[in-house]
Amino acid sequence: MLLKRLREEVLEANLELVRKGLVLYTFGNASGVDREQGLVVIKPSGVDYDVLKPEDMVVTDLDGKIVEGTLRPSSDVDTHTLLYREFKGIGAVVHTHSEFATSFAQAGMSIPAFGTTHADYFHGPVPVTAPLSDAAIEGRYVHETGLAIVARFDGANSEPAIDPMAVPACLVAGHAPFVWGKNAADAAHNAVVLEAVAKMAYRTLTLKASAVEVSQALLDRHYQRKHGAKATYGQG
Amino acid sequence: MLLKRLREEVLEANLELVRKGLVLYTFGNASGVDREQGLVVIKPSGVDYDVLKPEDMVVTDLDGKIVEGTLRPSSDVDTHTLLYREFKGIGAVVHTHSEFATSFAQAGMSIPAFGTTHADYFHGPVPVTAPLSDAAIEGRYVHETGLAIVARFDGANSEPAIDPMAVPACLVAGHAPFVWGKNAADAAHNAVVLEAVAKMAYRTLTLKASAVEVSQALLDRHYQRKHGAKATYGQG
Amino acid sequence: MLLKRLREEVLEANLELVRKGLVLYTFGNASGVDREQGLVVIKPSGVDYDVLKPEDMVVTDLDGKIVEGTLRPSSDVDTHTLLYREFKGIGAVVHTHSEFATSFAQAGMSIPAFGTTHADYFHGPVPVTAPLSDAAIEGRYVHETGLAIVARFDGANSEPAIDPMAVPACLVAGHAPFVWGKNAADAAHNAVVLEAVAKMAYRTLTLKASAVEVSQALLDRHYQRKHGAKATYGQG
Amino acid sequence: MLLKRLREEVLEANLELVRKGLVLYTFGNASGVDREQGLVVIKPSGVDYDVLKPEDMVVTDLDGKIVEGTLRPSSDVDTHTLLYREFKGIGAVVHTHSEFATSFAQAGMSIPAFGTTHADYFHGPVPVTAPLSDAAIEGRYVHETGLAIVARFDGANSEPAIDPMAVPACLVAGHAPFVWGKNAADAAHNAVVLEAVAKMAYRTLTLKASAVEVSQALLDRHYQRKHGAKATYGQG
Numbered sequence: 001m002l003l004k005r006l007r008e009e010v011l012e013a014n015l016e017l018v019r020k021g022l023v024l025y026t027f028g029n030a031s032g033v034d035r036e037q038g039l040v041v042i043k044p045s046g047v048d049y050d051v052l053k054p055e056d057m058v059v060t061d062l063d064g065k066i067v068e069g070t071l072r073p074s075s076d077v078d079t080h081t082l083l084y085r086e087f088k089g090i091g092a093v094v095h096t097h098s099e100f101a102t103s104f105a106q107a108g109m110s111i112p113a114f115g116t117t118h119a120d121y122f123h124g125p126v127p128v129t130a131p132l133s134d135a136a137i138e139g140r141y142v143h144e145t146g147l148a149i150v151a152r153f154d155g156a157n158s159e160p161a162i163d164p165m166a167v168p169a170c171l172v173a174g175h176a177p178f179v180w181g182k183n184a185a186d187a188a189h190n191a192v193v194l195e196a197v198a199k200m201a202y203r204t205l206t207l208k209a210s211a212v213e214v215s216q217a218l219l220d221r222h223y224q225r226k227h228g229a230k231a232t233y234g235q236g
Numbered sequence: 237m238l239l240k241r242l243r244e245e246v247l248e249a250n251l252e253l254v255r256k257g258l259v260l261y262t263f264g265n266a267s268g269v270d271r272e273q274g275l276v277v278i279k280p281s282g283v284d285y286d287v288l289k290p291e292d293m294v295v296t297d298l299d300g301k302i303v304e305g306t307l308r309p310s311s312d313v314d315t316h317t318l319l320y321r322e323f324k325g326i327g328a329v330v331h332t333h334s335e336f337a338t339s340f341a342q343a344g345m346s347i348p349a350f351g352t353t354h355a356d357y358f359h360g361p362v363p364v365t366a367p368l369s370d371a372a373i374e375g376r377y378v379h380e381t382g383l384a385i386v387a388r389f390d391g392a393n394s395e396p397a398i399d400p401m402a403v404p405a406c407l408v409a410g411h412a413p414f415v416w417g418k419n420a421a422d423a424a425h426n427a428v429v430l431e432a433v434a435k436m437a438y439r440t441l442t443l444k445a446s447a448v449e450v451s452q453a454l455l456d457r458h459y460q461r462k463h464g465a466k467a468t469y470g471q472g
Numbered sequence: 473m474l475l476k477r478l479r480e481e482v483l484e485a486n487l488e489l490v491r492k493g494l495v496l497y498t499f500g501n502a503s504g505v506d507r508e509q510g511l512v513v514i515k516p517s518g519v520d521y522d523v524l525k526p527e528d529m530v531v532t533d534l535d536g537k538i539v540e541g542t543l544r545p546s547s548d549v550d551t552h553t554l555l556y557r558e559f560k561g562i563g564a565v566v567h568t569h570s571e572f573a574t575s576f577a578q579a580g581m582s583i584p585a586f587g588t589t590h591a592d593y594f595h596g597p598v599p600v601t602a603p604l605s606d607a608a609i610e611g612r613y614v615h616e617t618g619l620a621i622v623a624r625f626d627g628a629n630s631e632p633a634i635d636p637m638a639v640p641a642c643l644v645a646g647h648a649p650f651v652w653g654k655n656a657a658d659a660a661h662n663a664v665v666l667e668a669v670a671k672m673a674y675r676t677l678t679l680k681a682s683a684v685e686v687s688q689a690l691l692d693r694h695y696q697r698k699h700g701a702k703a704t705y706g707q708g
Numbered sequence: 709m710l711l712k713r714l715r716e717e718v719l720e721a722n723l724e725l726v727r728k729g730l731v732l733y734t735f736g737n738a739s740g741v742d743r744e745q746g747l748v749v750i751k752p753s754g755v756d757y758d759v760l761k762p763e764d765m766v767v768t769d770l771d772g773k774i775v776e777g778t779l780r781p782s783s784d785v786d787t788h789t790l791l792y793r794e795f796k797g798i799g800a801v802v803h804t805h806s807e808f809a810t811s812f813a814q815a816g817m818s819i820p821a822f823g824t825t826h827a828d829y830f831h832g833p834v835p836v837t838a839p840l841s842d843a844a845i846e847g848r849y850v851h852e853t854g855l856a857i858v859a860r861f862d863g864a865n866s867e868p869a870i871d872p873m874a875v876p877a878c879l880v881a882g883h884a885p886f887v888w889g890k891n892a893a894d895a896a897h898n899a900v901v902l903e904a905v906a907k908m909a910y911r912t913l914t915l916k917a918s919a920v921e922v923s924q925a926l927l928d929r930h931y932q933r934k935h936g937a938k939a940t941y942g943q944g
Contacts, residue, residue, distance in 0.1 A: 024429070027353065097351075097353045099432070099435060099439070103436050103439035103443060106437075106440040106447065107440045108448075109444060115814040115882050115883055116884065131451070137451070137453040138453055174350065174450040174451075176351065196805075200810050201814075202439060203808065203811035207811060211814065214839075215839070215845065217846055218845050260668050263589065333587075335671060336675065339676045342683065343679045344680070344683070345680060367687070373690050410586070410690060412588065438679060442678055496904050569904075569908075571911070574825065575912045577823065578822035578908060578909075578919065579916040581915060603923070604926070609923065609926050609929050646922040648825070674915060678915070
């Protein structure tokens with residue numbers, strides 16, 4: 001069996017999403033990539049979480065072609081693999097329909113950086129894609145979903161470009177969030193924090209529609225505190 | 237004892253509603269129909285869920301007349317049986333007062349199709365009935381509740397008709413949702429998803445009152461993905 | 473030990489409030505009355521729920537004077553006893569700071585009858601008292617709290633009088649709900665339903681500020697269904 | 709090992725925050741002070757709660773210098789120690805990113821005293837600091853966070869001064885709450901109540917933007933009931 005440890009990590013990330021309440025029934029999936037071998041491990045489609053085993057995970061190449069596994073991969077596999085091809089620094093991708101992040105996606109709104117909880121993880125607002133065109137939806141839809149994410153980070157439509165390593169999440173308009181990280185545990189952790197941040201941003205905005213984002217200085221300070229060369233958080 | 241397996245399925249659907257937090261005390265009920273025998277199995281009225289057994293289920297004919305059982309059927313039985321008579325393709329009906337779906341019903345608002353979670357299950361907005369007239373309330377009220385649902389799907393008041401197989405739920409104005417499916421598990425599953433979808437629609441609207449529904453292309457794509465002849469979701 | 477069964481019922485009602493999430497720490501209390509003996513059994517003040525025993529309950533007369541018990545009664549005892557003296561048909565009183573009902577109380581708003589969940593238990597809006605005057609607050613405050621409730625049901629300030637048996641709850645402005653019933657289990661049940669009804673009314677109003685109450689016909693129909701001489705709900 | 713009992717109390721306070729749902733992952737910390745020895749016991753940074761032991765707690769002096777312990781203290785230690793130096797009557801400090809209190813902090817809004825739940829613990833609104841300047845953020849940021857809290861209680865910017873013993877909590881703008889108390893259990897209890905009070909204030913304001921605070925008489929009455937010389941609550 002290929003990639004035994006990565007299978008276990010990906011399974012564990014899937015289960016963390018369930019434990020933290022981000023997933024209803026089978027509405028979510030996590031994957032991880034082995035960059036050396038160019039292989040992706042991803043949850044199978046529509047299988048109950050409580051019976052998932054490492055050997056159920058599906059192994060595909062970076063184009064989503066099945067390399068090992070008897071089950072069908074997540075129906076979102078083409079979004080995952082596109083993100084791996086385009087965002088070279090990421091090691092895992094998570095997709096959920098978590099309630100508050102999805103509500104922002106449905107409203108077509110990015111999640112503003114209203115506080116330090118956000119700034120500790122996301123170095124700026126969490127962006128939302130443009131709505132997909134009918135042609136994209138009727139064409140290679142899952143692939144196009146990935147393209148919409150990449151386009152947003154590349155700075156399409158005269159919006160500023162975003163570094164996917166500094167803002168490891170994107171809302172797909174009318175759909176839900178995709179989140180990534182350096183490995184499966186990190187991506188799941190980011191997805192859980194994204195939902196917490198979305199929940200507090202929702203309440204901030206419904207308390208005060210004119211609420212303002214934190215300053216660039218605060219964004220920088222908190223993000224560097226956890227991620228910079230001089231990180232002061234934790235025991236690292 | 238008639239319909240042993242259907243009794244078990246109906247009981248299990250009732251318990252799924254409790255497990256998923258859709259039911260407070262005894263505010264909910266599920267039923268299933270055996271089309272060949274023309275018999276309905278329904279939860280008894282006002283019995284605690286934790287003592288319910290398959291043999292407590294009540295069997296009625298399609299007019300709600302008790303065929304087997306010593307307990308009184310759910311007080312909503314006449315709505316259930318009307319739906320079975322009118323919507324020939326359905327195999328089960330669920331009624332809950334789940335919080336967010338009921339809030340839309342109380343506001344007299346349909347649930348807009350704001351995202352793909354919705355589109356995976358409901359091929360368009362989940363409609364709300366017109367308020368019942370005083371005559372209907374003072375007459376055969378429970379039967380009239382069913383008539384209001386059927387009228388909404390038939391396209392009364394110059395609203396477009398809706399296919400009950402494509403949109404398996406309706407909000408009764410000032411009351412709560414009725415949901416259906418091909419069998420009891422499916423109807424309960426749809427009721428759980430309806431509540432999740434209502435919750436996210438609530439938050440979408442309170443974030444952005446002018447939020448717009450997804451495109452027809454996206455509605456079609458997601459609904460077909462799970463339900464069409466070429467379904468690509470799950471292991472089926 | 474006086475009133476052994478009533479002590480057990482009152483303890484059980486207190487615990488039901490905790491199980492249903494209506495109580496944080498010790499913010500709640502339930503009592504019951506023995507009309508024949510003119511005695512009240514009430515929770516002691518500030519004792520943790522997980523160590524409460526029937527023998528910890530305090531027995532007072534209808535003026536709140538301790539008849540049996542070594543612990544101090546709930547600091548709200550004078551509100552409870554006033555309600556027993558004024559509302560002759562009630563057998564138990566519950567007070568909580570449950571989140572949504574308290575939010576209406578803090579907003580000085582009654583809870584409109586937006587749906588059948590409400591109508592099944594409360595035959596009209598759940599009223600809110602006038603704010604207490606400084607003199608009332610600085611005087612016999614807890615007693616005055618009861619007077620404000622009674623005044624609201626008596627129809628003070630040219631508002632219509634309300635039958636406390638038909639609407640078994642009142643919000644005290646800037647404070648929280650008091651709820652009653654025919655016995656301790658019934659009062660606790662009403663308090664749990666009040667919170668559910670308040671939660672749905674909150675969401676109805678935030679979805680649609682102009683939401684309208686259900687018709688008098690619907691109010692009558694649902695209330696009679698559970699409480700009238702011809703009740704059709706349950707197995708009674 | 710220094711301060712064995714205080715370590716246990718501080719650990720227990722940290723765990724109470726987790727049990728009550730105020731903490732996601734490691735986003736929170738509690739500390740306690742031994743005034744006689746001038747020593748602070750504080751949670752280590754970024755360690756999972758479920759493996760924390762009393763001996764993991766870090767002991768520092770009142771300037772945050774480590775006196776005992778091999779782990780790095782919470783990254784917020786300089787805020788804690790500043791509060792101990794400035795607020796002489798407090799025995800413990802708690803910091804969380806609890807959802808509703810943080811949402812007020814992100815909106816830059818104080819929490820109004822809308823009801824008696826609030827008045828029982830906080831003798832007036834829970835204030836919010838001014839936003840930190842870029843210089844403060846780029847300088848001794850954690851220390852400056854404490855200075856912003858102290859400045860708010862000292863009555864900077866022509867706002868009235870506040871007694872930190874009467875209002876044992878402050879929101880840091882764009883960040884989250886700091887809460888204190890006479891000992892670690894008390895500070896954690898206040899943090900839990902603050903979150904409950906913030907939640908109800910949020911709902912009060914979203915129900916009625918013009919909601920008004922309770923009267924000074926009610927604030928005084930409730931606060932004195934629990935904290936004054938003539939306290940009537942509990943069994944004390």
